[in-house]
Amino acid sequence: MMLFHVRMDVRLPHDLAPEARAEIVAREKAYSQELQRTGKWAHLWRIVGKHSNYSIFDVESNDELHTILSGLPLFPYMDIHVTPLATHPSYVAAADHER
Amino acid sequence: MMLFHVRMDVRLPHDLAPEARAEIVAREKAYSQELQRTGKWAHLWRIVGKHSNYSIFDVESNDELHTILSGLPLFPYMDIHVTPLATHPSYVAAADHER
Amino acid sequence: MMLFHVRMDVRLPHDLAPEARAEIVAREKAYSQELQRTGKWAHLWRIVGKHSNYSIFDVESNDELHTILSGLPLFPYMDIHVTPLATHPSYVAAADHER
Amino acid sequence: MMLFHVRMDVRLPHDLAPEARAEIVAREKAYSQELQRTGKWAHLWRIVGKHSNYSIFDVESNDELHTILSGLPLFPYMDIHVTPLATHPSYVAAADHER
Amino acid sequence: MMLFHVRMDVRLPHDLAPEARAEIVAREKAYSQELQRTGKWAHLWRIVGKHSNYSIFDVESNDELHTILSGLPLFPYMDIHVTPLATHPSYVAAADHER
Amino acid sequence: MMLFHVRMDVRLPHDLAPEARAEIVAREKAYSQELQRTGKWAHLWRIVGKHSNYSIFDVESNDELHTILSGLPLFPYMDIHVTPLATHPSYVAAADHER
Amino acid sequence: MMLFHVRMDVRLPHDLAPEARAEIVAREKAYSQELQRTGKWAHLWRIVGKHSNYSIFDVESNDELHTILSGLPLFPYMDIHVTPLATHPSYVAAADHER
C-alpha cells in the first residue's frame, strides 16, 4: 500500500439550488465515510477558513486513487492536487496503521 | 490539542562541509524523533523527489508550535508553511489519536 | 487564547439583486459586530481600494475559528486565508488585551 | 494618524558571523521596542514557522513610514510589503487606540 | 498631502447592455474629471493594450483614498491595487505640483 | 514624446564594500538628476518599505529609453519592468507638461 | 518607427452564438489584414495549441498602438500584453524591413 497527500478545494456554483446542494453534499459524505471505514481514505482534515480539505489516501496504485477521486460526487466542482508520499527516514511510528 | 499541517522544504547550501551536513542532519533526526515520541509531531511523510516533508503537529497553542519549529536544527535552511486544521464534518475516526 | 491573522476578499456576483445584497451585507455586519464585542474578532481593517479586510481573531482553538469563519453570512462569496500568529520576542505590549 | 499593514520576511545570509548576527538582532529589537513605546509600531506578531512578522504601524504620513522602515537595522536583509488600511464600516472599537 | 500609486483593471461583463455600459462609463468619466480638477487624482494614464490605468492620487489620508476609490462608478467591476509612495532622495522636482 | 511607466527594484549584494556602495549610489543619483533636469525622467517616487521606485519617462523612442535605462550605474543590480502608456480618454490635464 | 512585442490571448464565451462568433472573427481577420498591408502589424504568429498569437507592431507612438489594439473587434474578449522592443547590439539585419 502507498500513501498520497491530496488537497481538495470545493467551488460550488452560487446558483446551485439549495436542495441540489444538500443532496450532493450528503452523497459526498456517505461516499467519503465508506472509504474511510475501509482504511483507503486514511485521514481527512478541514482547512480552517476554507471549503477545502487535506487528506491522506492509502491505496494500491495510481489507478485505484484516480478511480476513487474521480468518483467523488463533488468531483466536477473540485480542484484536486495529488502528491505522492514516501517513508521519511526519521519517522518512528513503525507500527502506525499507514504502513 | 489542535492539529496543524506543516510543509518543510530544506535547502542546504552546496558548500556545506560533509561532516557539518552529517552532524546537522543527525541532530535534526534526534530532535524530530523525540517530538514524535511525545505525540506532538503526529505524522511525518517524505515528498517523493524532494528534500521536503509534509507533517502534522498536535500542539496546545500557536506559541508552542512556533517554539518547536524555530528550534529545528535545520530551521535556518528551511522554508516552512503552516496551515491550521479543523475537524472535518465527514470525518469518522472519532477514536483516532489526533483529537 | 491564540491569535490568527485572517485576510478576507469578498467577491459578490454582479447579478445579485440589490435587496439581496443589502440584506446579506447587513447580516454580515451584525454577525461581525457581535463577535467584536465578545473580543473574539479583535481587529478589523479595510484594505484600501478593495472589498477586502485584514482581521485578527483571538480564539481558543482552530475548530472555534473555523466555526466562526464558516458561519459568516458572506462566507460563500469570500476567499479567506488564515495565518497562525505567535508572540514576537521583541513585542513590548505585555499588558495589551490580546494576550 | 493612519494605519498600515506591514509584512516583513527576514533572510539573513548563512555565512553571517554569529556575533555579527547577534549584534544586528539586538539593535533591531531595541529599535523596534523604542517605536512600539511611542505607539508608532502599534502591533507586532510573529508568523508561526517563519522568521517573519505581521505588523501594524500608526504614522502621520507615507514618508514617516518609509523613514521608519528603511531605518530598521535588518532592512538590507528583509522583504517588506506595505498595505494601507482604512476604517472598516463594521468596526466597533471606536475608542480603540488606533484611531 | 501624500501620494499613492494605483493600478485599476476594469473587467466589464460581456452581457452588460450597451446603454448600461455607456451610462456607467460616462459617470466614471465625470467622477474622474471632477477629482482631477481638485488635484486629488493627480495623474491618469492608460496602459497600452488594456482596459486599465496607472494613476497617482494626492490625498490627506488612507480613509480619504478608500472613500474616493470605493465611490468609483466602475468600482464593482475593477481590480484595484494601491501602493503608498514616499519622497525619493534623488527627486529634483521640489517645486513640482505634487508636493 | 511618449510616456513609459517603469518599476525599478534594486538588489545590491550584501558583500559590496561600503565605499563601493556609496560610490555607485552617488553616481546613480547624479545620473538620475541630470535626466530629471532634461525632462526625460519626468517623475520618480520611492515605494514605501522597499529599495524600489516607480518612475515615468518621457522619451522619443524605445531605443532612447533602453539607452537611458541600461546606462544606469545600478543597472546590473536592478530588476526593471517597463509599461508603455497612452493618453487616457478621461484625462483633463491637457496643459500638463507630459504631452 | 518603433517595434512592440504583443501577445494576445482570445477567450470567447462558450455561449456566443455561432453566427455572432463567425461574424466577429471575420471582422477581426479583415481588420488585421488591413493593418498588415500597411506594415504596422509587421508579424503575426499563432501559438501552437492555443487561441493566441505573438505579434510585432511597427508604429509611431504608444498612442497609435493603443488605438490599433483597442479597435480590434475581439478586444473585449482578449488579454493583451505589450512589451517595448529596442535594437539589439548583435542584430545584423540592418536592411530588414522592420526598421
Added chain:
Amino acid sequence: MMLFHVRMDVRLPHDLAPEARAEIVAREKAYSQELQRTGKWAHLWRIVGKHSNYSIFDVESNDELHTILSGLPLFPYMDIHVTPLATHPSYVAAADHER
C-alpha cells in the same frame, strides 16, 4: 518526425446538458484514438485526480501539431500547453518507436 510534450486541462461548463457532454466526450475519444493508431499521438496519460492529461505527440511540423490540437472536439474547453522535446544525450532507447 519530432516529439512534443502537451498538457491538456479540460474545463467543461457545469451547465452543459448531459447528452451534449456525452456526445462531445465520445467524439473526443474517437478523434484521439484515430490519431493514436496513426502514431501521431504517441502517448496519453491521465493525471491522477484531474480531468487532465499529459500527452506526447510525434509530428512533422508545428503546423501539423496545431492543426491536430485545434481540431480536438474539446478544444474550446481546454487549456493546452505545448513544450518541444529534443533527444536527451543519456537516452538509450535508440530502437524505441518514438524516433
Added chain:
Amino acid sequence: MMLFHVRMDVRLPHDLAPEARAEIVAREKAYSQELQRTGKWAHLWRIVGKHSNYSIFDVESNDELHTILSGLPLFPYMDIHVTPLATHPSYVAAADHER
C-alpha cells in the same frame, strides 16, 4: 507497476570546477542508463532550450521512486516535480510496455 511523470531542472553552480562537473555528469549518465535498461526509467526527453528533462518512471511504489530519484548524482542540484499518472480511458496502446 505504476507510471509517474517527472520533471527535472538542473541548476549547477557556476563555480563548479570543470572536472568536478564532468565527473558528476558522467556518473549521472551511467546511473540513468542503467535504470533505463531495467525499464524503470521508461522515457527521457530533453526540454528544448533548458538543462531540464521530462521523464516517465515505471516503478512498484512511491518508496521505490523516491529511492531512485534521491540517488541521482545530480539530486542536490535539481528541482524535481513528480505527478502520478493513471490509465487514460481513451488510451489504445493496450500492448504498450507501460502497463
Added chain:
Amino acid sequence: MMLFHVRMDVRLPHDLAPEARAEIVAREKAYSQELQRTGKWAHLWRIVGKHSNYSIFDVESNDELHTILSGLPLFPYMDIHVTPLATHPSYVAAADHER
C-alpha cells in the same frame, strides 16, 4: 522549416571578472551573428530595460534548435523559454522569408 519564439534572460554573476565578461559577450555576439546570416536566427530584439531578448528561430527540427541554443556561449547564464509557432490564418505575408 519551422518557426519558434524564444525568450532569453541573461543573468551574469556580479563577480565575473570584466575581461571574462567581455570575452564571453564577444563570443556570444559572433555566434549569434553567424546564425543570423544563415537565416536560422530570423529575428532578434532587445527587451527595453532588461538584459533579455525575444528571438524568432527558423529551423528544421526541435533537435536542431536545442543544439543551437545549448551552444550559446551565455547558455549557462541564461533562462530560455521556447514556444512553437504555427501559421496564423489571418497572416498575409505569404511571400515573407519565414515560410
